[in-house]
Amino acid sequence: MRNPGAPRIETFISSEQIAQRVAQLGRQISDDARGQPLVVVGILKGAFVFLADLVRRIDVPLSIEFMGVSSYVGTQSTGHVQITRDLAADIQGAHVLLVEDIVDTGKTMDFLLDLLRVRQPASIRLCTLLSKPEAHCMRSKIDYVGFEIGDEFVVGYGLDLDGRFRELPYVGRITGNDPSP
Numbered sequence: 001m002r003n004p005g006a007p008r009i010e011t012f013i014s015s016e017q018i019a020q021r022v023a024q025l026g027r028q029i030s031d032d033a034r035g036q037p038l039v040v041v042g043i044l045k046g047a048f049v050f051l052a053d054l055v056r057r058i059d060v061p062l063s064i065e066f067m068g069v070s071s072y073v074g075t076q077s078t079g080h081v082q083i084t085r086d087l088a089a090d091i092q093g094a095h096v097l098l099v100e101d102i103v104d105t106g107k108t109m110d111f112l113l114d115l116l117r118v119r120q121p122a123s124i125r126l127c128t129l130l131s132k133p134e135a136h137c138m139r140s141k142i143d144y145v146g147f148e149i150g151d152e153f154v155v156g157y158g159l160d161l162d163g164r165f166r167e168l169p170y171v172g173r174i175t176g177n178d179p180s181p
């Protein structure tokens with residue numbers, strides 16, 4: 001369907017590729033947890049699709065929490081992380097798995113880890129569907145990465161451009177705009 005002026009998106013990582021990788025990550029996370037329960041913390045909004053698929057591939061008892069953060073306007077990180085929703089549960093003594101859609105500069109992750117460590121969890125591990133190593137300027141290490149990608153803007157499977165395209169079942173990249181009539 002043509003929609004003049006609208007961003008044109010091409011498939012970058014297909015839903016089949018994503019499903020296969022998510023299953024691998026789930027197995028790896030389950031092995032590493034050695035039967036211990038996890039508190040899986042999804043970072044809203046972008047991680048909600050990935051988290052929903054990932055938790056169904058993890059084979060240890062778990063509970064699910066969400067935190068909301070915002071740092072992006074359009075395709076640029078503002079570098080200024082804001083908490084829009086805090087955790088509802090106490091994570092003291094818990095094994096936490098932080099789930100992100102994408103780590104770009106890593107500033108969001110550094111900020112969140114500093115914030116959560118103060119609450120004294122037993123451990124915190126990081127899992128992200130996508131990572132842009134060329135853009136990283138972070139202190140934290142990422143424990144589980146779905147796919148490493150170049151320094152380009154992607155949408156779909158939870159990721160948005162100004163609130164749009166989160167519902168796409170694949171990860172896509174913007175290749176331009178549909179021509180105006």
Ligand code: IMP
Nearest residue numbers: 077103104105106107108153154159160
């Ligand atoms: P960071 O703090 O620079 O690592 O930015 C992390 C956040 O920026 C992610 O949680 C996303 O919400 C957003 N972000 C970074 N790169 C992209 C992208 O390519 N598409 C959509 N959102 C992105």
Ligand code: MG
Nearest residue numbers: 044045046101
């Ligand atoms: Mg995000």
